[in-house]
Structures are given as structure tokens and as C-alpha cells.
Amino acid sequence: MTTDTTDTTDTTGSTTGTGTGKRWVRGLRPDRPDSLRVLVRRPGSLMIFAGLVVLALIWIYPFIWLVSASLKTQPEIFGSGLGLIPETPIWENYSRAWTVVGFDRYFLNSVIITGGTVALIVIRSALAGYVLGRYDFIGKKLLIGIFLITFFLPEGYTIIPVVQLTDQIGLLNTHLGVILGLGAGGQVAATLLYAGYFRGLPKELEECARLDGAGHFRIFARIMLPLAWPITATVIILTFLFAWNVYLLPLVFTLSEPALRTLAVGMSAFIGEYSTDWSGLAAAAMISLVPVMAIFITLQRKFVDSIAGAVKQ
């Protein structure tokens, strides 16, 4: 076990194929201990790897099944047992789901609500995180105490007063009402992430800028916020996941206003109205899941690093 090349890039383990056939002596291994060749020589590792592969296949099976079901005919879904390949792909399932359900409207609602929530949380958390991280002021300890008490406050606890409040300020059946409900409160983690980052920046930054005559807001907007881009990216990703997938609040807010439903909420309504259209249901589920999965696959390293970073630090 002398190979301790600290490898961080581990995705490209596919050095099989044109094996050079070079033999290596124990203790003098090539730089890439991740290669499949290692497996061949180590039955234990091979077993573990095989187990992981089987488990991973089980893990993504529901998605593969969903793709297949969305292209099958109604009787084929439950008639063909475990077969995944449809006889002839029925693309019409998708157009039916899209038009009958009115998914374009739900899709637009989801985009507006997610965009608004992300913007609201980034702005308010960055502003608050900046002063919390860099300045002492009266009431700071109280504020942090309140943050800690409410850190794990469940959504089911606050939903009734939030609905009642939104109703009183006349925003109950509006996009803005949902955005405020999702983004105005809670989300302490984002604020604290910013605070932790700003706290670590050197004091000289502000002193120099102040000598040049910049005010607090200029310093924040021109120097501090751009520097905090890694945190902003993390907050955007985490908030995006939260706002795109959230269910309870948009469900309650749109009970009397179906036109305002998001993808997640519209989907459940679809079951209620077309409970027997399984293939249409599968197609509708695909339409709802594909955007978020596509974004994840494109930005996956950033996603994983964000979550690991938010936890570790």
C-alpha cells in the first residue's frame, strides 16, 4: 500500500481496452490505481465492484422503467412484465400529457417561482451574511439565537400561519405570494454560509476601498459580492433544488387556483383527473423530471461539491 497519489479525478477509470500488457511489480504500481486491471488481480475488489454496479443499476432502474413506460401502450405497461423495450414507441403519450394537462403553464409557473425564490434568497442572504460575518452590532447575538432556534423548523409547522398571513396581505393566489412564502423566511443555512465566507476575507479590502471613497453599498456590490461567487453558486444550486421540488406550500397556495400550479402540484392533479391513463402519467412524470435531472447531469460536479462543501468547511 505505497500508492498514495492523492487522486481527486476518479471518473475516468476506463483504461481497459488497449491494455499495454505492461506488468507491474507490487509496490511499483502505475499512477492510476483505479484501473480495471487492479480488479482482475484482486478478487475481493472485483466482488465489491460487482456489488456496487448491481446496486447502482437497481438505483437507476426506476428511471429506466419510467422512460420505457412513457413510450408503451396502456396494456403493455403492466402486461409485459419486466420487459423494458416497447414494441413501438408511442411518442403520442408525451404530446397528450403536454396538451391535455396543460403542462406548459405548470412549467412556466415552476420557472417563475423557482427563479424568484432563488433571487430573493441570494440577495437577502448575501446582504445579511455580509454584515453578520464582518461587523459587530447591537442585536447580533439575538439574531443568531433566533436563527439557531428556527434552523430545523418543519414546514408543516409554519404552513397554517403562512397561508393566513399571505391571505391577509392579498397575495394568496399570486406567484409573488408563493415566492415570498418559500424565500422570505427560513433558509438560515444560506445566510450562515455567506457569513462564514465573508468573515474569512481580509479587513484590508474594505479599508482600501474606503480610502478610495467607496460607500458601504459600493463596497458590497463591487468587491464583496463578486468575491463570494463560490458561495453564491452553492446557494443558487441548493435553493434551486429546494424551490423546484417543493410541494406542500405551492399545493396549499394553489388549492383554489389551478392556473398557478407548479409541475409538482400539477402532476398530482393529473392523477386525480386521469387516474387510469398510466402511460400518459409516465410521460408527464418524465416531462417534470427531465429538466432538473438534465441540469444536475450537466453541473453534477458543482452539485456534489456544493453539498459536500456546505457540510464540510
Add this chain to the structure above:
Amino acid sequence: MAALETSRELSAGSARPAKVGVWRRLRKDWWIYLFLLPTLVGYGAYTVYPLVASWWFAFLDWPGFADSGTFIGIENFQRLAADGLFWNAFGNSFLFLILAVPLRVGLALLLAILLNRKRTPFKGLLRTLFFLPVVTTGAIIGVVFTLLLDAGGPISVAMVGIGLLDSPANFVASTDTSLLAGVAVWVWKWLGITMIYWLAALQTIPQEVHEAAMIDGAKPWQEFTRITMPLLIPFLVIITLIDTVGALNVFDLMYTMTGGGPSFSSEVIEIFIFRTAFGATVPQLGYASAAAVLFGVLTMGIAIAQAVGLRWARRATGAMT
């Protein structure tokens, strides 16, 4: 967890400057409060107010969206105590938590250890596959699994095929399995994120520790139980806390998958609250608030207990090194 850490450092603060007049400090720092304004207003209205208002609502008889309720003292709590369905939901939430959290935390640790091994190839790809369900929409996953877990669906067919089941079963429509199905799907969906937490935790252990153990001739199992695990205890506490709170927030999945049924066999507290407050023909906001308050107290109780546990674990490991 970094966030919690940060908050502690922040409130530790620096030594106060010599007492300047409070009023003068406030005037000098006016811009700080301007920066905080969006948070103060939003947080006040959407987090602190609901926190307090729920308690007030819990003492009201408030049918539907009538303008306001009438004060009835602790009657709602008395009714709750005698309400079999409330205790059923409470028990279901608790059972869900007891089954799902150890499964998610333990399985994720195992996966993280295997994926942290140098000799495992395709680590990045495997990690991505396990993480994929995390980003998906819980409400839609719930709907999809009503199909997958149907008697004619692939899971039942496969289990009959390999002899685990005698006859096809609809897992979400049976009182015996509906809650268990929820646990299984929840663990499937969220395992990936816990795995990432564990990977981050494992990477805090320096490579030298591993080498030293090798040199001393420790077997992998010994190394794990004697060295790795003790170093991971603080992470175990915080990861369990995060996942426990997650296990109490399963409305989207359970509501779309089983709707709490059949015959309330998978109704968790959140569904009880939702049904009472918004789903019933005569919504009972006061009664639902009383249930919500008890739910909030339960969640916070667990969080506080684990925060205490974390402090204790930190001290214990701190004493060792």
C-alpha cells in the same frame, strides 16, 4: 453543519469596544440594519410570526377561513389527546423515523466507505448514479412509485419471479406494507445525499492515519472500528440529526404515494395536519395548529437532544487527541 459551526464562531464575537452610547452606536451602524432589513422583515413575517402564531391558533376554535377564531383554551389539546387518528399519525411518523433513519445513515456510510477506496473504479460515475434520485421532485417520485409498486408493476413481478413473494402484491395499497413502502422509497431517494455527507466526513481523515494503521498491521475491520469510526462520531451525530429532521418532512412523498392510506396506515403527522387544516370539508385551523405545535415541539426536542449529543461527542473525541 458548517452553518451551525459558523453561527457559534459568529456569536462568540470579539471583545466589545468600550461602552459607547447605545443610541450613538445604532445611529452609526444604520447601514448595517439596512443590509439586514430584507432578512428582518421576511424572517419576522414568515418564520418568527408563524412560530408564535401557531401557538395562539392552537387555542382557538377556528373553522375554515373565517376571519378569526374564538378562544377555547386547551380544548384542542384535550381533543388531540383523545384522537386515535392523531396518535396513529404520531406513531406512524415515529415508526418511519426509527426504521428509515438508521437504514439511510448506515447504508450511506457503507457506500461511502466503498466509494472512498482507492481501488474502486468508476467512482465518479457510481456516485452520480446513487445521487441522481436526490435531485428529483419528491411529489413526482411518489406518483411514479404507485406504478412501480403496483401488483402488476415490475417490483412485484420481480419478487414473485425470484420467489420472495407467493402472489403479486400492491405494496402501496396494503395496510401492512404502505408505510414500509414509504420508508423504502424515501431511503432510495435520499441515500445519495447522505453518502456525500459521509464522503466529505471520510475525507477529513488524513491519509497518514490510514498508513500508520497499515504499518502497525491493523486489519481493515480493526482499522474501521478502532480508528475510523471514533473519528466519525461527531459526523454521525450531525448526519443523523439532518436525516432525522428529513424523516419528519416526508409530506410530498407520502401524500402522493399513498395519500396516508389505505385506512390511515401510512398517515404521518404532516398529512394529518394538512388533512385537518386544508383537506377536510370543514377545515379546522385551530385543531390542526395544535397538532402542528406538538409536531414542532417533537422536532425541536430531537434537534436539541442531538445538539447536546454533538457537544458531548466533540468533547469526548477532543479529549482523546
